Amino acid sequence: MRIAKKYLCNAAMLSFAMLGTSNIVAAPAAPAASATPAKAGSTAGPNSVFAKVGDTVITRKEYDEAFGTASRGKFYHGKPPENEIAVLQREVGDKLVARVLLLREAKRRGLRPDAAEIQKTMQTYEQRYANSEQWKKNRAQVLPGLTARLEEDNILGQLEAATRANVKADVKDAKTYFLKHPEKFTEPEKLRVSAILLKVDPSSPKETWVKTDEEAKSLVKLLRGGADFAELARKHSADPSAKQGGDMGYLHEGMLPDGTQEVLSKLKAGETTETLRLLEGIAVFRMVDRKPAQAHPFDEVKVRAQELAQRDQSEAAWNTFVADLKKKTPAEVDQSGFLPLAKAKAKSK
Numbered sequence: 001m002r003i004a005k006k007y008l009c010n011a012a013m014l015s016f017a018m019l020g021t022s023n024i025v026a027a028p029a030a031p032a033a034s035a036t037p038a039k040a041g042s043t044a045g046p047n048s049v050f051a052k053v054g055d056t057v058i059t060r061k062e063y064d065e066a067f068g069t070a071s072r073g074k075f076y077h078g079k080p081p082e083n084e085i086a087v088l089q090r091e092v093g094d095k096l097v098a099r100v101l102l103l104r105e106a107k108r109r110g111l112r113p114d115a116a117e118i119q120k121t122m123q124t125y126e127q128r129y130a131n132s133e134q135w136k137k138n139r140a141q142v143l144p145g146l147t148a149r150l151e152e153d154n155i156l157g158q159l160e161a162a163t164r165a166n167v168k169a170d171v172k173d174a175k176t177y178f179l180k181h182p183e184k185f186t187e188p189e190k191l192r193v194s195a196i197l198l199k200v201d202p203s204s205p206k207e208t209w210v211k212t213d214e215e216a217k218s219l220v221k222l223l224r225g226g227a228d229f230a231e232l233a234r235k236h237s238a239d240p241s242a243k244q245g246g247d248m249g250y251l252h253e254g255m256l257p258d259g260t261q262e263v264l265s266k267l268k269a270g271e272t273t274e275t276l277r278l279l280e281g282i283a284v285f286r287m288v289d290r291k292p293a294q295a296h297p298f299d300e301v302k303v304r305a306q307e308l309a310q311r312d313q314s315e316a317a318w319n320t321f322v323a324d325l326k327k328k329t330p331a332e333v334d335q336s337g338f339l340p341l342a343k344a345k346a347k348s349k
Helices: 006-018 059-076 082-110 115-128 131-166 173-180 205-222 229-234 242-243 260-264 298-330
Strands: 049-053 058-061 192-199 247-252 276-278 283-293 330-333
Touching: 049 059, 049 082, 049 242, 049 298, 058 059, 082 131, 082 260, 082 330, 115 131, 131 298, 173 298, 192 205, 192 229, 192 242, 192 260, 205 229, 205 283, 242 247, 247 283, 260 276, 260 283, 260 298
Parallel strands: none
Antiparallel strands: 049 058, 049 330, 192 247, 192 283, 276 283
């Protein structure tokens, strides 16, 4: 049985955190400076209790290391807003508590790590860090902790797979999902568009952009006077579609540059836009044809609808399973170091 990918990712993140420290294992991964939630007056030490889950204790050090890894992965772009930090603090704490409960349940069921799968994953690490001096130096220290983590993740993956396997969506469920989510089974509107692009380097001075825009306006005048679009595109356009006379084929929303979709949606077939400034230069578009959005009948998408219904029910079953474990064994969590959550804005009447 292959374990869930997310558990492999957890182990990978752990190994990266280990290898990222100057003294692997000896020095824990510290939370990212930009997202360190230190509340004024807090004197909690690394070995203080962050949470109690039954008779299991999660230390502040374990929480800080988990939060540090999560924040580096989520807030790599810089310092995030305080509310995002506050949300992540609670998410990390919740996942640590859930992990304790899930591991306890997995062991209660007598689940055992898949030795072959663990070995295969370990070989991946060995290959990945084969040329790393840090790995060679600290390998003996890292392996016990990494192996233990992989074994835990493996039995957690087995537990989750077994829980989700109990859910089987049928045709009735598929039909219900289909009716509830019509947008997922509707092919969006498609526009067949032709383009002429007069290329301009983004760093060019204003004068260059103005001059190019004037050239494009002269093309618009010619086109509206009856000139052949394909001929002008082959002659002037720097877009790859120039070889096809500017024909870009049928495109749906999201495939066109920002702002272009809105302009084209107002045109009738055969009409030409004014000049539009894009990142690559000045463009002129022509609406060639329009295919309206098409809703597919249930019989055509029944299989897909059943797959999506299965996914949703599977996720709901897993979330319910975890929630039930939390109800049976409530956790005591020290949230004194958490930033406050932003209050939801009241809806105006």
